[in-house]
Amino acid sequence: MNKDIEKLLFNPIRLRVISFLMSVETSNFKALIEITESSKGNLSVQLKKLNEAGLINIEKYFQKSYPTTDYSITKKGKDSFEEFYKQLISYK
Amino acid sequence: MTKEEQLNIINDAIKQTKSNLKPLGYNLIFWSIVIISMSLFHYFFPQIVQYSFYSSTIYWVSIPILGMVYTTYYNIKTGNKIGYETQLDRVIRIIWGVFGLAWIFTVGISLLYNINPVQDILFLLAIVLIMTGLIVKFHNITIGGIGLLIFTVYTYYNPGINLLLVNVIGISFGMLIPGLSLYLQKTDE
Numbered sequence: 145m146n147k148d149i150e151k152l153l154f155n156p157i158r159l160r161v162i163s164f165l166m167s168v169e170t171s172n173f174k175a176l177i178e179i180t181e182s183s184k185g186n187l188s189v190q191l192k193k194l195n196e197a198g199l200i201n202i203e204k205y206f207q208k209s210y211p212t213t214d215y216s217i218t219k220k221g222k223d224s225f226e227e228f229y230k231q232l233i234s235y236k
Numbered sequence: 237m238t239k240e241e242q243l244n245i246i247n248d249a250i251k252q253t254k255s256n257l258k259p260l261g262y263n264l265i266f267w268s269i270v271i272i273s274m275s276l277f278h279y280f281f282p283q284i285v286q287y288s289f290y291s292s293t294i295y296w297v298s299i300p301i302l303g304m305v306y307t308t309y310y311n312i313k314t315g316n317k318i319g320y321e322t323q324l325d326r327v328i329r330i331i332w333g334v335f336g337l338a339w340i341f342t343v344g345i346s347l348l349y350n351i352n353p354v355q356d357i358l359f360l361l362a363i364v365l366i367m368t369g370l371i372v373k374f375h376n377i378t379i380g381g382i383g384l385l386i387f388t389v390y391t392y393y394n395p396g397i398n399l400l401l402v403n404v405i406g407i408s409f410g411m412l413i414p415g416l417s418l419y420l421q422k423t424d425e
Contacts, residue, residue: 156237156245163249168320175319179252207316229246232239 149224152197157182157190162225165200165217173213191215199224255324257372257418259314263307263332264377264415268407270303275403297343304336327371335364354399358388358406365410374421376414384410 153159160180165171171179173187180187194200199221203214217225278285278295286292311329315321321329338360346353362385369378387406391397 153242154237156241159242159245160249163246164253164320167250167253168322169326171320172316178319179249207312212316232243232246 146224149197149199150228152193152199153224153228155190157187158194161187161190161194161215162199162217162221165215166222166225170203170214170216172215176215194221253320253322255322255372256318257374257421259311260328260368260372261415261417261419261421263311264411265419266307266310267303268412268415270299271407272404272412274299275400275407279398279400279404293347300339324372328368331364331367331371335360352399354403355388355391358384358391358402362388362410365414369414374414374418376417380410380414 153162157180161176164176164179173184176191177184177187180190182190191200191202195202198218201216201218203216205212205214274296278292285295315325339357342353342356342360345351346356362381365381365384366378367381369375369381384406387402387410391399391402
């Protein structure tokens with residue numbers, strides 16, 4: 145497995161985000177804060193890192209003049225997570 | 237972080253994903269009440285609803301369209317509040333969206349050819365309810381849909397039956413009662 149991805153998923157917030165996005169179609173920022181129980185600033189940084197690695201998509205748009213952001217997992221993100229999970233299980 | 241801790245994080249995150257079926261229950265109740273109220277009003281006050289050639293059509297098209305606008309707004313608002321959409325939520329949204337389009341198409345055809353669309357709409361509704369019940373694994377909706385389907389087929393063999401009362405009985409048992417049981421069910425499973 146790609147060492148960079150493994151290192152990326154070693155962070156509990158990033159791992160929680162990826163695991164959650166694996167089981168939903170899309171999520172907004174508010175739901176991710178609740179799931180990760182982290183601060184807005186910290187979560188934003190972690191989401192940016194996941195996005196830069198190509199593991200998640202960030203879609204920004206306006207809803208009733210308010211900026212809204214939706215997050216979803218990419219194909220690369222799914223594949224990486226599956227590989228990561230298989231590795232974890234094999235160690236168990 | 238140990239492998240065990242990593243697995244716990246993954247399990248916790250996945251466990252927190254739940255399809256919230258309460259909005260679906262609310263939609264079913266809302267539409268049941270709208271259709272039953274409209275049918276009863278039409279049944280008891282035909283002189284008002286049918287005072288001119290087009291008044292009945294306007295009555296049966298404009299109010300459901302207003303209902304569609306309201307439920308679309310409600311579903312967007314609820315979706316934002318929940319914050320995420322599961323695959324199951326997406327499937328249900330698409331199925332009912334297609335039903336909405338089919339309703340518009342059926343009403344359009346019925347206006348063109350001057351036919352009563354009630355039985356066709358109830359037939360479509362029954363199929364969508366059965367599909368929804370099977371997908372969300374909620375037996376009351378499936379049974380309601382099957383009941384509505386049988387009832388609709390029965391009306392085809394009884395052409396003299398009052399279609400407004402058919403609406404009231406079919407929707408009450410096929411949609412309102414299952415919708416209420418879905419809305420009131422405990423979600424902390």
